[in-house]
Amino acid sequence: xxxxxxxxxxxxxxxxxxxxxxxxxxxxxRRNRKTExxxxxVRENVLTTDDLIWPMFVIDGDNKRAxxxxxxxVERLSIDQVVRAAERAAKLDIPCIALFPYTEPSxxxxxxxxxxxxxxxxxxxxxxxxxxxxELGVLCDVALDPFTSHGHDGLIQDGRILNDETVAxxxxxxxxxxxxxxxxxxxxxxxxxxxxxxxxxxxxxxFLDVQIMAYAAKYASAFYGPFRDAIGSAKALTGDxxxxxxxxxxxxEAIREVELDLAxxxxxxxxxxxxPYLDIVRRVKETFAVPTFAYQVSGEYAMIAAAANxxxxxxxxxxxxxxxxxxxxxxxxxxxxxxxxxxxxxxxxT
Ligand SMILES: NCc1[nH]cc(CCC(=O)O)c1CC(=O)O
Ligand SMILES: [Mg+2]
Numbered sequence: 001x002x003x004x005x006x007x008x009x010x011x012x013x014x015x016x017x018x019x020x021x022x023x024x025x026x027x028x029x030r031r032n033r034k035t036e037x038x039x040x041x042v043r044e045n046v047l048t049t050d051d052l053i054w055p056m057f058v059i060d061g062d063n064k065r066a067x068x069x070x071x072x073x074v075e076r077l078s079i080d081q082v083v084r085a086a087e088r089a090a091k092l093d094i095p096c097i098a099l100f101p102y103t104e105p106s107x108x109x110x111x112x113x114x115x116x117x118x119x120x121x122x123x124x125x126x127x128x129x130x131x132x133x134x135e136l137g138v139l140c141d142v143a144l145d146p147f148t149s150h151g152h153d154g155l156i157q158d159g160r161i162l163n164d165e166t167v168a169x170x171x172x173x174x175x176x177x178x179x180x181x182x183x184x185x186x187x188x189x190x191x192x193x194x195x196x197x198x199x200x201x202x203x204x205x206x207f208l209d210v211q212i213m214a215y216a217a218k219y220a221s222a223f224y225g226p227f228r229d230a231i232g233s234a235k236a237l238t239g240d241x242x243x244x245x246x247x248x249x250x251x252x253e254a255i256r257e258v259e260l261d262l263a264x265x266x267x268x269x270x271x272x273x274x275x276p277y278l279d280i281v282r283r284v285k286e287t288f289a290v291p292t293f294a295y296q297v298s299g300e301y302a303m304i305a306a307a308a309n310x311x312x313x314x315x316x317x318x319x320x321x322x323x324x325x326x327x328x329x330x331x332x333x334x335x336x337x338x339x340x341x342x343x344x345x346x347x348x349x350t
Contacts, residue, residue, distance in 0.1 A: 045327045047320065049346055053139060053293070054089055054339030055098040057230045058082055058125050070226035071298055072305045074337050076102050079125050085340075086129045086136055092343035096137030096184065098335055099125055102232050103146050111155060112144035116172040123180035130181040139213065140182040142174050142198070143189035151228070151237030153189040153244065161244055167194045171201045178207040186270070188215040190244040196264035213293065214266035217254035217280055220245035223273045223299030230298065254280045255287055262290060270335070273297040275322060278329040285330030294326045296336040304338075316345055 032042045057076040059066060064078035077085060082099070089097050101121040107114045114120050126138055143153040144166065150156060154166030166189065174185045185202070187194050195214050202210050220242045228234035246253060258269050269288070271280045272295035285292045304322065308315025319338045326334045336342065 045324060047324045047327055047342070047346065049093045049343045050095060051323070051327065051331075051333045052094050052339040052343060053096045053098055053137075053333060053335040054085075054094050055100060055335055055337060056082055056085055057100050057102055058121050059102045060104065060121055068226065068230045070229045070302055071337065072302075072309055073341075074230070074301070076230060079121075079128050082125050083128050083132055086133050088340060090133050090136050092340060092347065094136075094339055094343050096139055097129075098139040098141065098186070100141055100227075100231055101125075101146050102230065105149075105232070105236075108147055108149045108236070110149055112147035112169065115144050115147040116169060116176055118176040118179060120176070123176055126177065126180040126182050137183050138181070139184040139186050140177040142170050142177070142185055142187040142194075144169065144173075145189075145233050145237075146231045148233075149236060151233035151235075152239075153241065154191055159239075161191075163191050164193070166191050167197050170194050171197050174198045175201055175205055175207075178202055178205070178210045182210065184211045184213050184268075186213040186215060188218060188272075190215065190218050190241075190246070192260075193264070195261045195266050199265035211267040212265060213268040213270055214258075214261035215272055215295075216258040216261040216266065216269040217277075217284065218245050218270070218272045219248050219277065221248065221273050221276075221297070221299075223276070223297045226298035226302045248276075251280060251283060254284065258284050258288060262288060267291070268293060268332075270295055271331075273300060274326060274334065274336075275300050278325060281326065281329040281331050291332045292330060293333045293335065294329070294331045296322065296326070296334055296338070298337065301337040316341070320345060 033039055059076040059078055061078040063080060065081055066076040068074050086097060099122050103114055122140055129138055145151055145153045152161055154161040170187060170189060177185060185198060187198060195212060199212060220240060228237060261269055268291040270293040271277050271284060274294040274296040281292060281294050304318050307313040319342060323334055323342055
């Protein structure tokens, strides 16, 4: 009889074990999963704060934060509030933030003129951030959709998106952003030849160190819906973007697009959307071995956030698992609206 704290305890019958004899297995993969330390030891991929780019939406005004219904937890911020968010990013050690403007309908026109205004909302935001946090990376999207009355990324004539004429405007847009202090120019428009044209113009203007992250394989996706609400182009958009964004059915085409953007001078390439396109991330990384990013887009964020808010998913776990999946697929980093939450969570884990 065993004695514990001076009291006899009953020695129970051993628990019933399954009567089957041990399998004759030499290899038992579960051994490497038996404890947390063992799992850590064999872990192949890790997510760190260094992998995160935080996209933000900017609105005009002062001390304003406006919710986006289709992106619970994400707000459009006035410049002063973006600067506060930039401070949060810097404190969390997030390397880079990305800026997307909401443009008042009165400032939108057929040509997206506001895109090339050196004093537009994005340029003013970049200057305000750089003044306080010069060490924080700032990425600016290049495309006309936040500025056009029709919501398309390029100029339109007779219902067709003009390629070369659009590229000329994108070049000007890139230059005003670089002039404002933007570190990374990220063309998301999918016009042909824009990377080469932008690189040439940046170099000619002396912006030799301004990087280009090409949205190289960007698909015509339903997952951009909440983003279009956020920048106010959802209602404006006529038709769809299938004559310039890629067909979701294609994968070889992604390789050709990435190859061209690299040849034209892209420093980094991106695949977008993210989670439904991890096969593309993997192929791009294996084919070119260059810095490869994925964009976990608004619709992907919305799915996880909505399910979490309904109690249908453990939001934090689903978030971290989805971000780790990008690393496993070969991505060097992820643009994600979860960036601040993920960085906070990762800080606690280490
Ligand atoms: N060219 C603009 C642009 N830049 C990033 C996104 C989508 C980002 C997101 O959904 O989070 C889009 C939308 C689009 O192409 O319609
Ligand atoms: Mg292309």
